[in-house]
Amino acid sequence: MSEQTAIGKIEVSPAERPGRAGALNFSAGEALVQPTLNRISIRGRVAQVEPKVMQVLVLMAERPGTVISRDTFLDTVWAGTIADDYLLNRAVSELRKIFDDDPQAPRYIETIRKGGYRLIAPIAPARVAAALAAPAPGASPDATEPAGPTPAAADPAEPEAAPEVRRRTTPIVLALAGVAALSLAAWLLLPRAPSGSATAPALAHDVRPLTSFVGRELEPALSPDGSRVAFIWDGGGAFDVYVKTIGSEEVLNLTDSPVDERHPLWTADGRALLFARTDDTGISLMRVSALGGGVTRVLRDGTMREIRGMSLSPDGTRVAYAGRQGASEPYRIVVATLEGGERRILSTPDAGTLGDTDPRFSHDGRTIVFVRGVNEVAKDVYRVRADGGEATRLTFDNRKINGLAWSPDGGRILFTSTRSGTYALWSADPDSGALEAVGLGNEDVHQPATAPGVDAIAFEQWMHRSQLRRIDLSGQADADAGRLLHSTRWDSNPAWSPDGERIAFISNRSGPHGVWVSQRDGSGAVQIAAFEGMFVDNPAWSPDGALIAFDASPEGRTAIFTVSPEGGTPQRIVDGPGDNRNPAWSRDGAWLYFESNRSGEWRVHALPANGGDAIAVTAGPGAHPRESADGRHLLYSKPDVPGLWSLPRTDWRTRAGRAEETLLFAGLDPRDGGSWAPADAGVYFLRRPPGDVPVLSLFAHADATATDLVALSSDFEGGGFDLSPDQSRLLFSEMIARESDLRLAVPRR
Incomplete structure (x- = not known):
């Protein structure tokens, strides 16, 4: 078991999941909307509205940009009563009067003939507008339309027959549940820099916490205005999509599906999120409003079974994702159009390799950078034109990489690498591949995320920990392992020496992973082999105790080495192909x-x-x-x-x-x-009974039956x-912590 691939579920009671509280405030264009007070504030004026009028506004805010039919308004807002178009028309008219909105040139509510109404003003958590950068010279301070084209995914394409988002409250307040009322601190945003800028990030950064939930928060995505972060969290079992306002503890739970949902992406206007959902039938790209509501399928790929990274083009018309057809196939970069669903495979990694993951569109949409891995531990950064062509290799480290992003100004590529021993953040010139370290202190950095023009970097911080465990087989219980056998770092894959007096194991006690040897009680531990951050794993003693074999990846491909248990220079004995x-x-x-x-x-x-x-x-x-x-x-x-x-x-x-x-x-x-x-007597093995906890079992040769011996943890x-050697004790490694939180880095001023 390696730290890179260690994944498990941490069960949290559904009652502990955030984002299930009542409605909070939000902004629509220039207006502050307070649903629980039935109050709308705009340009220094405060309007008190009837509850039904507020419900009409909230229903549109639940699905911004989407046409809400008249029947939907009447069946939802006036459910159980006798109502007609007059009541709806009056409510919309009152809202337009408050917003000072011209129906002939609307900036808030647009009438769709024979369709209904839709809310076209930008929707965001309350007071986000206060955090935005000052408008560019010559821009209208009253402008409310989002810059740039609206993504094609903004309109529903294929509604699901049975939406899987369970209603926490009434349909009217669902969209606003858990949206925070605090704004992003002003230091987060800077004016946009030209996307072609090649200025390298050189400043030291201050790092601050974003989340601190029990479980794993992964795959952060900063909103276009930098006020919010979307992410996935396994707090209820499967990974679901959440949104959190930066600077607040309030969180909105957008999805609640029995299957994992991955790789959330913001649309360019910040109104909605796209995310991936996988099941036995393939990969689906879904869309949900950033304020919650029904989930819509916008793309389906039945040829792929697994996904590992996704990116939306700047114009919102295409999505790039890393998919593979099965565990024996490499990941390939696929580019698909959201309108029409045409797909094109963009990369062709070698068979038998991990393949290509984590695609990221450049700010101009012309190129895509991605990670190409020979395996999980030997990876490098590549770049390819978005319309196809030969991929260009930018780094030559053959190290572990876990995520990449474009710098906020679009001039450099940010990626995490163990090239310095532990996971740290580096930047690369997209043309020459020239590297520079990004000053984040001693942070353990995974999956960096940025937004164009937002001078901040969100990332995962892992707190994974594995320790050695010893079972007394005669007593069928844990044996006293000795206080020195455990550490606060990552210890895994132990191996007994032939005389039973020593053990070899993998650890990162001194920084990078290496081969360690200690006495059987853990005392006298010393590192005997390492490759300065190159991955090392799976030690095995020779029967005479003279050598320890292990695998490592110092030059890209994983090879077999041997080293004396007393230390020395490792010798390569198996290499390629x-x-x-x-x-x-x-x-x-x-x-x-x-x-x-x-x-x-x-x-x-x-x-x-x-x-x-x-x-x-x-x-x-x-x-x-x-x-x-x-x-x-x-x-x-x-x-x-x-x-x-x-x-x-x-x-x-x-x-x-x-x-x-x-x-x-x-x-x-x-x-x-x-x-x-x-x-x-047979084979000791880990058995996972259906619906029960894993157990250590013994398969007996004599009668070909399995006997359960020791129960292990439910999430083992x-x-x-x-x-x-005397067959009295079993030694193995067990993950005892698999936590990850999100962090935010901003340049130090």
Whole structure:
């Protein structure tokens, strides 16, 4: 289990989710609207209106820019009463009088002949206007139309038969639930800089908290005016979309779906959000008002099953997203038009790689930058024309990258990288690739987000933590691990030495991840191998205790290295083609097993310890190889297929044909492919009973049955199971914290 891929759910009672309170205030153009007081304030005047008049306004604000039919007004505002068009016309007329709005040249409410009415004034949380930058010279101070074209996604395209947003209050006040009444501090915004500016961010930044909920807040998106941040949060189980006003604790919950929703994006006018929803039928791009309400599908891609990053073009007509058809396929950048749904695959990463993720349109919409990954730990930044062409590589780090964005002025590319050891923020020139560090102090930075002209950077701050855990198998309970075995950093994938006196494990105790060795109680821990921020994982002792094999990615592709447990210079023993990882020694030390995708799929290979070429020992997929306790069989899991498999051990170089593999048992979940350890009696493994907590179980060879031994936490995420040489204790790593909050960085003045 690596820190990069550690994902789990933290259950929070629905009652603890924010954004379920009553209606709060909002602004419509120049007006301050206070629904609970039935009051509208504009240009120094205060108007008290009837409740039905306020409900008409709120219903339009729930779906700004959308035509609300007369029947909808009458069925909603005057539900259960006898009403006619006269009452609606009178309410609209009163609102226009308050707004001083000309129906022939409307700035607030537009009449759609034979359709109804729609609210065209910009809608935002209360007092946002006070935070906006001063209008440019010559601009009309009364202008209320948003700058630039309205995104094509602003109009509903394919209404869902049954909207999945559950009503918290009445339909009238739903849209305003939880919208904050506090404005963004004035220091956040600066006048817009030309999008072609190449000025590099050089100032130090002040970093301030944005969210602090229990669980994981991810994928921030700053609103066009910089007053709000949209994000996803798993507070109720699945990820849902939320909006928070910066400088306030009030939060609006926009969606409530049983499936995960990802990658929220603001439309250019700040009135609505787009987000992705995935299920068994593919990827759907959805739209919801920034004030809440019904969810509308605007695009569907049934060819893709997973998405990893999304971006809206500046003119709102196209969306770029990273999709893949299955776990064995690489992610590709897809550009689709929102009107018509035409799709074009923009990138062609190599087969067998992670592929291309996190696309971001440039401010002029002409190019897209993205992250190309050989795997999860070796990535670089690329750039391609939005209309197609050959991608240009901009960085050559082969490091972990988790997110990128354009600088607020559009002149540079911001991205997170472990090139300095831990995740930090860097900027790159989009033409030359020249790099500069961005001064955010010691912040752990993931998924940066910006908005054009808003001099601020929102990002995720992770608080993931993994520790080593030891189980006494005779007592079927946790064993005293010793206070020195635990740390406040990331410790994972432990391995016992052959004599049982020491352990090797992966840790970032000194900064970058490296291989550490300690006594079995955790004392005397020392780092013996690291690659200055390059990813390192999966240590394995040789049977004589003289070497520790591990995998690392110092040059892009993952390779197998060995190092003395006393330290020294690591020696590369398996390199290319493809990636090579998860080493394990045969019981007699004659072979080193590992998994490799050199053939286009992950298979188990064996390398002679005394030299020679590696041999593919599985005809099909295989991962996490390890020999049985008696050394007579090779055991392995398969990517995306449940179960543990067995293959008879022979001399891999001289065997005439392949033996048939056998499914040993089917109870191993694919996500736990490395969470098992062979023993004389059978195999200890992680079992996940449907609807119950995960348990440590023993599959017995004698009768081919599984016996549950120790219950684990309900949200268990871990791995690296290893049995002590005397088979009395099981050692593994377990995630004990998987929190993330959002932070905001602004230049220090």
